[in-house]
Amino acid sequence: MENEGLPQSSVLNELESRLSRDFTHSSGRIIGSMCTCPHPLARKVYTRFLDRNLGDSELSPALVKLEKETIHILGLLLSNPKASGHIVTGGTEANTLALWAAKKLSKKNHCEVIVPASAHYSFDKAADSLGLKMVKVGLNSRFQVDVEAVEKSVNSNTIAIVGVAGTTGLGVVDPMSELSEIAVEKDLHLHVDAAFGGFVLPFLKELGFSVPDFDFSLPRVCSITIDPHKMGLAPIPAGGILFRNESLRKAVAWNVSYLAGGETEQATFAGTRSGASVIAVWALLKHFGKESYKRIVRSCMRLTWKLAREIQNINGLDIVTEPTMNIVGRKSGIFDIRRIAQELRLRKWAVSLFPNHIRIVVMPHVKWQHIEEFLEDLKNVVNELGG
Numbered sequence: 162m163e164n165e166g167l168p169q170s171s172v173l174n175e176l177e178s179r180l181s182r183d184f185t186h187s188s189g190r191i192i193g194s195m196c197t198c199p200h201p202l203a204r205k206v207y208t209r210f211l212d213r214n215l216g217d218s219e220l221s222p223a224l225v226k227l228e229k230e231t232i233h234i235l236g237l238l239l240s241n242p243k244a245s246g247h248i249v250t251g252g253t254e255a256n257t258l259a260l261w262a263a264k265k266l267s268k269k270n271h272c273e274v275i276v277p278a279s280a281h282y283s284f285d286k287a288a289d290s291l292g293l294k295m296v297k298v299g300l301n302s303r304f305q306v307d308v309e310a311v312e313k314s315v316n317s318n319t320i321a322i323v324g325v326a327g328t329t330g331l332g333v334v335d336p337m338s339e340l341s342e343i344a345v346e347k348d349l350h351l352h353v354d355a356a357f358g359g360f361v362l363p364f365l366k367e368l369g370f371s372v373p374d375f376d377f378s379l380p381r382v383c384s385i386t387i388d389p390h391k392m393g394l395a396p397i398p399a400g401g402i403l404f405r406n407e408s409l410r411k412a413v414a415w416n417v418s419y420l421a422g423g424e425t426e427q428a429t430f431a432g433t434r435s436g437a438s439v440i441a442v443w444a445l446l447k448h449f450g451k452e453s454y455k456r457i458v459r460s461c462m463r464l465t466w467k468l469a470r471e472i473q474n475i476n477g478l479d480i481v482t483e484p485t486m487n488i489v490g491r492k493s494g495i496f497d498i499r500r501i502a503q504e505l506r507l508r509k510w511a512v513s514l515f516p517n518h519i520r521i522v523v524m525p526h527v528k529w530q531h532i533e534e535f536l537e538d539l540k541n542v543v544n545e546l547g548g
């Protein structure tokens with residue numbers, strides 16, 4: 162640290178110049194991320210209420226009420242007006258809280274959790290930090306978890322099953338009603354990771370598409386992750402953890418006695434946590450209503466389908482599976498997919514690379530013009546590689 166600080170203008174200038182080298186969502190070049198440009202209203206209220214701390218919640222009863230309303234709205238979206246939960250730092254924290262609750266409520270000593278091979282790596286982190294054994298189960302030909310294998314993996318140590326509603330790699334939805342049947346029969350906690358799909362599937366359904374049941378409408382769905390900082394257009398950090406009822410949430414509640422507001426209960430990993438995040442999510446839910454989210458999802462899906470068709474028209478390339486939501490997996494039986502990703506990155510496309518495919522996420526900041534430019538570069542890359 163310098164002895165004497167710099168004037169604000171030089172600090173700002175330096176930041177502008179240094180950070181201008183980074184990728185921005187608004188450029189349309191980030192086509193492999195589940196985050197997007199936060200909506201202007203969210204930015205506005207986020208900065209306006211930046212000082213609010215939900216960790217010391219007794220200082221802000223009005224804000225606590227806003228968080229409860231936010232969870233209630235998300236609960237209604239996921240078929241449960243009685244859902245209880247929090248806006249947290251992201252899907253990782255939400256998934257970990259869900260498994261923590263399952264562990265705390267189980268009476269077992271060596272807890273095991275059954276997780277699809279397609280699940281996000283946050284479950285590996287959660288299992289490692291919570292001392293759980295994670296049993297990974299393979300996928301069927303549609304990239305969903307193999308339900309028979311799940312059933313066979315249940316043993317006396319199993320405490321929970323995880324299903325994903327919008328897998329990270331391909332946006333696939335696991336057969337949740339079958340997982341629910343197993344969870345009912347074996348008396349297990351079923352956690353649904355709808356970090357991405359939570360802000361897509363309910364709106365797709367309202368748009369008339371056939372969407373399988375995945376939420377609290379299914380018995381034994383005890384918790385759901387739904388992230389406003391993905392398709393909810395909220396600023397980072399804004400994940401969501403919803404429990405089926407208050408007693409599940411209470412399983413991870415902690416009492417803190419010394420805070421300025423007095424005796425406080427926290428049921429998140431973060432102590433001090435952003436009230437501004439909650440306010441921004443509340444503002445967006447109120448401002449958008451279902452209709453605007455439907456419009457956003459419809460527009461992303463239109464581009465997704467067009468992109469999928471165009472990819473299929475390129476020699477040597479194909480899609481991994483028909484998109485369920487605004488995620489396209491692109492594979493090749495001829496070219497090394499890592500090589501293609503490398504070439505695209507050299508051309509300043511921020512694509513996401515999985516072991517057997519490149520993932521394109523058509524987020525709201527991605528417009529058709531960006532996709533056209535991308536397809537042009539993709540065709541050039543394939544031609545150069547000898548397609």
Ligand SMILES: Cc1ncc(COP(=O)(O)O)c(C=O)c1O
Nearest residue numbers: 195251252253281283329354356
């Ligand atoms: C399905 C799913 N769950 C959880 C997460 C983790 O979310 P975060 O990065 O907000 O912690 C992701 C991130 O992409 C995800 O795709």
